[in-house]
């Protein structure tokens with residue numbers, strides 16, 4: 001039986017989540033929104049395969065923001081969709097996993113290679129609270145004209161500055177400034193642009 005971590009906190013788990021505090025992910029409203037996202041992402045994939053003119057409207061319904069002329073190649077995997085904001089003219093290749101428990105903001109004119117993962121949720125490192133399923137989430141921000149190579153993983157709370165390029169397979173654990181190339185795990189700046 002999980003310890004009652006929230007005995008003195010009258011908020012729901014969803015309210016704690018939205019405040020960026022620790023919560024447990026068994027909130028009924030969260031479950032409803034996650035199911036909605038799963039259904040819409042699947043419908044978007046199917047409509048795209050069928051070359052259905054309505055595909056884009058499904059993506060617009062799923063996401064918080066889809067900028068003008070932004071394009072996302074399916075499949076796309078999200079927690080809620082409504083916390084994912086994609087700027088105009090941004091191109092997202094196959095298999096983006098965007099765990100948008102906290103807000104994910106992708107700027108204008110970005111390019112994301114296949115299999116990118118944008119991960120806002122985090123769990124305590126301490127074994128007890130983690131076993132009790134506590135989690136929290138920190139926002140991710142990509143500036144304008146950022147290029148993430150295939151398979152890049154961006155960790156919770158990271159901001160990447162305008163024009164920056166992240167090499168394929170990098171794991172970005174800390175903020176990256178604007179106008180640099182960074183590669184590796186953990187991602188390190190190798191040069192300025």
Ligand SMILES: CC(=O)SCCNC(=O)CCNC(=O)[C@H](O)C(C)(C)COP(=O)(O)OP(=O)(O)OC[C@H]1O[C@@H](n2cnc3c(N)ncnc32)[C@H](O)[C@@H]1OP(=O)(O)O
Pocket residue numbers: 091093111112113114148149150151165166167168169170181182183184190191
């Ligand atoms: C939107 C889309 O769909 S994109 C399509 C998918 N394409 C991709 O994912 C390609 C991503 N491209 C890369 O990863 C490229 O290697 C880039 C963009 C990082 C190269 O950037 P450049 O600044 O030209 O780097 P350059 O090739 O000079 O390499 C600099 C150093 O970093 C290393 N390096 C380059 N890429 C990587 C990488 N992904 N991981 C680790 N090290 C790398 C190089 O080996 C070199 O090391 P060295 O100095 O010891 O020889």
